[in-house]
Amino acid sequence: MPVESPLTIPLSLLIIFGVAKLMAEIFERLRLPGIVGEIVAGVLVGPQVLHWLEPNTILSAFSDLGLIFLLFRVGLEVRPSSFRRAGKLASLVAVCGVILPFLTGAGIMLLWRASFVESCFIGVAMVATSVGITAKALAEQGALHMPAAQVILAAAVYDDILGLLALALVTSFARGAVRPFELLFTAVVAIGFTMLTLHWGTPVMQRILRHLSPRLRISETEFALAMVVLFALSVLAVFAGVAPIVGAFLAGMAMSESVERRVHDMTGGVTEVFLPFFLAGIGMRLDLAIFRDTSTLLLASLIIAGAIVSKLAGCGLGALSMGRTDALRVGVGMIPRGEVGMVVAQIGAAMGVIPHNLYGIVVAMSVVTTLAAPPLLRAVFPRKHPD
């Protein structure tokens, strides 16, 4: 028989998409956020409960796709001018929102008598905000254009750069040699890429679309061009050292003033199909078994509480000049940690610095902070138009 069954793809689509939408509907009826329902769907169909699916290459590819297209769509809604206006404040938010969680995480671990390297790894795993959940929740609330939302999106980009540098620092430290020039180079490339795209992206894209679109003969020209730019910037982002979703977001923003409605709808289709794979994927990775051990459970509770409070306080502090209400909104919006924290823990595990139960705790921290954000965001952001 062929290596891959013809059932693999349609069955994965049916299970993840179908159960995610079913749970979203149930959660909405219970007046809870639909995206939380989709994460819970992952817990249900995953290895914890029903064993229908477990994390695999295809599911994580679909999840990556969903995330790339989500951030592209969010970028399409953001005007570079208002993003730049949020820039200075956002960098302050990002810096405070990186330092405090790192110190909290590393501090808890040191008090728990973990080694210095181990403590640093957990600290770094608590640093990176996963903006996907917040972006989706804000889009559903119709709140993407509010000042606090703009600061969150901009801060998430800086946050990603800072998280990357922290990871580079701690891994080189764990290897026993810190190379300051390498770190500086990484920082310059990442920041340079972001700044260049931010400042030159829009005029360049307007020119490209206006001049190239009518000259090409392939069908769906504008969509094809938009996709090539999206994929190219996602790849460049990785080469510049940041996450592909940063490139996707910047690509969207660069095109926010040039592409027509049809491109929005077509990319919307891709996002709708694949986003459930990202959301359910988070739930699917949760390993409840590690919490049978009370000491692990206690440490996990501390880490999770620390992750929530430190990000809320750090980012809120950074945004205090916006007034208390908006500072709270920004703080809440930055709470979710996602795949980035898990990647840090994975690297630590691969280097032999992070034991299995600590990896489980980082995953639990990611899942819980992600689950906590949408209801909190609903509470602090006004709902502009119901859907």
Next chain:
Amino acid sequence: MPVESPLTIPLSLLIIFGVAKLMAEIFERLRLPGIVGEIVAGVLVGPQVLHWLEPNTILSAFSDLGLIFLLFRVGLEVRPSSFRRAGKLASLVAVCGVILPFLTGAGIMLLWRASFVESCFIGVAMVATSVGITAKALAEQGALHMPAAQVILAAAVYDDILGLLALALVTSFARGAVRPFELLFTAVVAIGFTMLTLHWGTPVMQRILRHLSPRLRISETEFALAMVVLFALSVLAVFAGVAPIVGAFLAGMAMSESVERRVHDMTGGVTEVFLPFFLAGIGMRLDLAIFRDTSTLLLASLIIAGAIVSKLAGCGLGALSMGRTDALRVGVGMIPRGEVGMVVAQIGAAMGVIPHNLYGIVVAMSVVTTLAAPPLLRAVFPRKHPD
């Protein structure tokens, strides 16, 4: 480091999509079909020329997705009433278009002094039409609504059922035991599934969409419902023994009279992003090295010529009652063999009945018949509206 690099997904998307669209543009400018350009793009970036990518799980998952969504989109354009009208004639076309290629393939192999089982396998591998290419080419020509196009689409569904039965017959024969009841059961289930969906799909879907859509609270309700039906029918199709794309096509047709324009555009986005993976994937699998051996080259030429002529003659003969022009159109539309033939060869190889060079010949036959179809279709179908 994590098992999967963050570069994998964006880089695959950039290479396949970017090069496919570039080649499509070049081919269109040379007045050649764009889809042929996208297949050639696969040859270029694949292991034959540039070595940028080679067939892997993720690429084939994206290819499956593209095919499922393509057939769904084609289904959306077809009204069940006109499809049913084409039914009787289409079944005649399918039967003639299965018998003649099987006899031709098996005959060539027997004359080549291959074993009986080997000859049967190659015969079966030459049976199944890959309707994806034809559907895409007809859609680009704006010719999906012509009578010949309707006959091709309907015949491709029957063809898939017949191909499945032929495969079941030849594998049970190779295993040394033909079980007539099992074969009969498979036939009844496959035909039953198709007939039920064909006759009851439209009214059921109209009722579901009309009653359920306004009652659900999740966003993009109609799109979500359409996707669940699409994925469910694709899964059911596999359980019924046919290819998932048959289910996808039937799902599209069942909804062709009920869903709104927006769902067309959103599914169009998914199709546009992933179809290049299917097209380039065909090119990527071509192994030019086996043709260094002149005897293999001769056999391949015979098989390819036999595949084209036998399908053209068989299907054309079956459609002769439509007049010569339409019979020619139907015959040309049924020429492309795709993934199905490769799957047959793969099964044969896994059973130890098909040697490596014969597998390469089957792949070459699929690629060449697929490359040949779009220019031929352009020649025999009138172009309704240029794009």
